[in-house]
Amino acid sequence: MGAPVNSNLLELYRTMRRIRTFEERVGELFIRGQSAGSMLHLSIGEESSAAGVCAAMKPQDTFTTHHRGHGIFLARGADPGQMMAEIGGKETGYCKGKGGSMHIADMALGHLGANAIVGGGIPAVVGAGLSSKYLKQDSVSIAFFGDGAMQQGILYESMNMAALWDLPVLFVCVNNQYGMGTRIDQATRSSRFDERAKAFGLNGAVVNGLDVEEVEAAARWLVDDARAGKPGFLSVEVYRFFGHARMDKSPYRSEAEEVEGRKKDPVLFARAKLIADGLETVAALDAMDREIAAEMDATIDFAVESKAPPLSSMFRDVYAVGEPEPEPVSARIDRVLARDDA
Numbered sequence: 001m002g003a004p005v006n007s008n009l010l011e012l013y014r015t016m017r018r019i020r021t022f023e024e025r026v027g028e029l030f031i032r033g034q035s036a037g038s039m040l041h042l043s044i045g046e047e048s049s050a051a052g053v054c055a056a057m058k059p060q061d062t063f064t065t066h067h068r069g070h071g072i073f074l075a076r077g078a079d080p081g082q083m084m085a086e087i088g089g090k091e092t093g094y095c096k097g098k099g100g101s102m103h104i105a106d107m108a109l110g111h112l113g114a115n116a117i118v119g120g121g122i123p124a125v126v127g128a129g130l131s132s133k134y135l136k137q138d139s140v141s142i143a144f145f146g147d148g149a150m151q152q153g154i155l156y157e158s159m160n161m162a163a164l165w166d167l168p169v170l171f172v173c174v175n176n177q178y179g180m181g182t183r184i185d186q187a188t189r190s191s192r193f194d195e196r197a198k199a200f201g202l203n204g205a206v207v208n209g210l211d212v213e214e215v216e217a218a219a220r221w222l223v224d225d226a227r228a229g230k231p232g233f234l235s236v237e238v239y240r241f242f243g244h245a246r247m248d249k250s251p252y253r254s255e256a257e258e259v260e261g262r263k264k265d266p267v268l269f270a271r272a273k274l275i276a277d278g279l280e281t282v283a284a285l286d287a288m289d290r291e292i293a294a295e296m297d298a299t300i301d302f303a304v305e306s307k308a309p310p311l312s313s314m315f316r317d318v319y320a321v322g323e324p325e326p327e328p329v330s331a332r333i334d335r336v337l338a339r340d341d342a
């Protein structure tokens, strides 16, 4: 595994701070009643997994995410305004408001789709890896998922096939210790997830998500090897700072545990390191944080002021090109109401 890349720490900090601030604004959008749904999953506390892994990707690489994927897409270079608009269900969003928080996709940045089904995005990267190998595209495909997916069979089918066919694929588990209200040790006897991957013939590593440079170093090794035909697996150990979704107040965790868990803060850790190593001053980092806060404030205004998609576009961009458009809902309702027995 390579040495941590120090020169990059400021950029990694910036990415993590942007994710944290964006997620705080997503919470604000929800409180204002402007989000398209109540199921918003924030990645506060997990920023190092997104920033560290995405820093190791090349432009041609692709990825899928789980339902807690805002930070990953931001780290990949997404426009936060378009993301916020998507979360608000507006036509200026990445999927014209029809995907929402849990189903954002964008082929231009290689985002093959977020997925609300636990483990659902995993097999897609095996297909993407196979296609990359066949077409000689030199791209790696990365699946991001939570520790909950470590107990899903689809992960093991996918790892087996990736190893068997030497595919350019990386599986990244963001182990935030919980699947909804179930702590990881209540879900499995063994949380050495890398051992499971190694048993299938993949490279495997576990890193402490407190230090984003460690995450990046491990990701670089695994992504480079994957590009050369040796697939890998990475588990990033983090702590989910807040509830599973916005309505969850985590009654299953003690206050003491949360206080302790939130000390594992990758954003503050990177900030302290930048200052301690003399790479940045407090004033310079404060100025960067203020600039990011202003950038993210503007995303809320953009989302609130944008229009919702018109009803007539309900089925557009939902079905594959060439599929016949289904009967419009209004026509169907009229038809049903016209029936004698309706």
Ligand SMILES: Cc1ncc(C[n+]2csc(CCOP(=O)(O)OP(=O)(O)O)c2C)c(N)n1
Pocket (backbone or CB within 6 Å): 041, 066, 067, 068, 116, 117, 118, 119, 145, 146, 147, 148, 149, 176, 178, 179, 180, 240, 244
């Ligand atoms: C197949 C499936 N089972 C159950 C659910 C309900 N569910 C939604 S999120 C979640 C927990 C997922 O935990 P994890 O994979 O660790 O991701 P995290 O929420 O911690 O980021 C569950 C059980 C689902 N969406 N899909």
Ligand SMILES: [Mg+2]
Pocket (backbone or CB within 6 Å): 146, 147, 148, 174, 175, 176, 177, 178, 179, 180
């Ligand atoms: Mg989890």
